[in-house]
Amino acid sequence: MTSTLGLSADLPLALAVVAFVVAAAGLVLLVLEARRRRAKGWPAVVATGLASALLALAALLRPVVVRSRGSSVGPKVVVLVDRSRSMLLPGDGGGTRDAAAAKALEGLARATRQARVSLFGFGEGAPSAFEGVAASPARAGRSDLVRAARELFAASDERPRALVVVSDGRLTGGGAEALRRVLEGGDSVGALPPVHAVSVARREPRDASLRAIRFAGTAVAHQPFQLTIEVGCGGGLSCESLPVTVRELLDGAPPTLLATGAARVTDGQGSLATTVTLDRAGPRLVEVTLGAPAGDELPENDRRVFAVDVARERVRVLHVAGRPTYDVRALRTWLKANASVDVVAFFILRSNQDDVMAGESELALIKFPVDELFTEHLPSFDAVILQDFNAIPYGLSQYLGNLAKYVESGGGLVMVGGPDAFLGGGYDGTPLERALPVDLDGAAEQPAFDLGDVVPRVTAAGAAAPVLGPLRALLDELPPMPGANLVGAPKPGSLVLWEHPTRRTRAGQPMPLLTLGETGDGRAVAIALDGAHRLGFSEAAAKVAGRGHGALWDGLLGWLMRDPRFEPARVETAGACVAGEPTSLRVMPLPGTQGTVTVEVTSTEAGRPVERRSAELPPGDRGVELAVGPLPAGGYLAKVRVGSGSTTRHAFACEKGGDEWADSRPDEGLLRGLAEATGGTFRRADEVDALPLPPPTHVSAERSVAPVLPAWLWTLGAAVALGAHWIARRRAGLA
């Protein structure tokens, strides 16, 4: 219970002030009058005057006694603890920064006994409840304090009276000024809450690292782009020049060296600007490695792996045909008419058996540049189409290994049927056979062709495949086609879209006619027909103005180039993949897709699948999330199949520290800046006991008000005192 004196609440404050002023002025005049006249007995005059003035004031203001019962409430203090991965880096005393944070929090608990403390962890998004360093591990790939403060202020009804930030200072998403703006934005009535910064580390580790990797512009296939690699070296390591290597990581093929160089280090930092060219479009994995000197404490940040989404300006296609036919004509016409395709064509117009009846100078023929095409220029193409082409007579046989590697490294391949394709072209048993999506299990007694007209039968997968969507939209049924190449069974993982209605493979399956498959990083299409031109030129085709042929190739080339329109699903990593920690992939299939989602994750380092997961798609096109971790650090390619459809691919990298470990130095300067900008204080982890926090607030629960004396008594006293004053004045000879 507490008691305080006050004035009656029914008088305005201004009137009370006027009364005080009038009373004080009267007293002053009285003293001056008494002294000027040197009146006898003036002290009695002054004393009675003072008494009458005070009593008159009391009669007017009627003082009261306020008695209240209540409690003391501590100030609201929010403690934000850095939960980014940089807190796992070495701290000052041999432990991690997170361990130092744990000690700081113990000290804070003592220092904030009188306060109402809310503990949150901050990292990538909204702050989350912090339950201790073990229960709330430091996993975030960012340490965005500004975002955390914004979210906190937006969600909280009661503004905190102070913020305490426990961090190593390696923050992302804005510094002191940005934080100050956030705090001011929420402050409409009160003062800016101070931010007290608690540093958990000051020692700089002995570390050379890749601090940042930046692109200039957009990565476009076949076009060089600049890569700026920033390196750092500190903690006493001796670094003058740090070697850097840039490679592209591939599935099923060795990495491709993109660039090498050395970054010269001055004052602990340096950079290297280099130019790299990625030939394949789509998500590609790039690895940058740093040759760190001996004594480097953190080898994990000497290597960065990241996915680059390589755009494509135009699809570069190499079209090689063994002889000109209407099928070749149809394909060339489509390729040339397609503004997004840049085609380089080589057709064999004359064989060794042909008698041209003219000298070389009279011919518009050039030698088929097989050497240049399939060695030097091969990587510059996005896709190679071998149409009815016999590898043996034109010297391609020796380059089939190159071509297979090209596909495994991400290139696209289409083999189109005809007498000189598949078995007829001598591809059986060659290195290229391994890149094809069908087996070529030819035998001496087996013919290479089936001569009967065939209407390809669309398989269940073909009826649903997005790749055939444009053709399905035009034609309900396929026209008869003249004969087919004999091929073997589809390879595991391949997808048969059209099959022969009567022919069987040796294993007894329907013989595939149109098959899609993946080999390493690349894709391949096998069309065991040479009559696809009938989709453009036939009675049936004329009903849709011959657009069927283009629709087929639009889908096939689009699928080959991983055009999202023809992919069965969209795949993304749910959050960042952190090495050694749970990771999951989010698979969003095309609307209406049903069945089982199968994910196979291949490590580019190991060159083999390391995870296989499957799950049933829930109803309602909601997609599914599949756990695929924990995975070691490195580059990964996830092949995702939905139902019995084709696969799609997602490239992703898992890193131990990622951006958070790129620069391992703690930043106390930034923490000091935060504190100064907001009127807070800076403390180290072992100094938090002295943190200045706001005082508690008293909250009343019960309150009573009673007058000191009744008003009539004050009035009576004032009248008596005034009478005594009059008598005293008369005796003193005053008027």
Add this chain to the structure above:
Amino acid sequence: MVRSALTLVARVLARAAPALGALGLVAAFPSTEARAFGDEGAFHPRVLLTGTSRWEGARKTGPRQWSWELGRRTSAPARLTPATVRADASALLAEPFAIWAGQGPVSPLSGPEIEGLRKFLLVGGILLVDDAAPETGQFGREARRELGRVLPEGVALPLPEGHVVYHSFYLLDRAFGRVEGPKTLDAIVRGGTAQVLFSSHDLLGALARDPGGAPTFPVVPRGEWQRERVTRLSVNIAMYVLCSTYKDDQVHAPALMRRRSGDRGP
């Protein structure tokens, strides 16, 4: 199937003829099935018939000779028993090439014939109009008149010397036929493609053979040299049909430019 087999035999004969003559040997070829299978997409110089016309007379062997020469000289497969196709038949849309040849008056095209030809050209077909009597030019003029009804927006213009049809296989500096005629072919070009070619030279007349294999018509004024150029032009036209602008691709241009100073005739 029968047609394929016939094509095969003819092609083998075509290829083997020089070897037989020179060496008395038959060259080795891939399996017979292979050629039959692939020949479905072979060049096929079909003869277009309109009204009540029929394909008969001394030029009847011209298309076959065209195919034979193409098969002998190039890797392109060709049908050695060319068929006829009526302008109003749905079969016109089965393949992308036809020849409209004749002499004398042309009867007006019927509605279905106009529609058939229009569809044929709409889906990318190529039509060669060959005037067998360029001396009078009546067929050429009246065919142009009728094609004007099929493609009202189409205008036939001379194909300049640099057009790909003059260097799609052989390097030629002008058009040839049974008669010397104008230096160029005319064409209605649509979407960058010369879809209707006009020859005022009697191309099929120079190609035609009698039952003994001898040329049916004399070629004037340059005799057999000119007949060889007619064959070369026909090969070029076939290659243009099969490969369109292939020889205009940038990759071929430098080599062809170097050779341009070549053959200019005797």
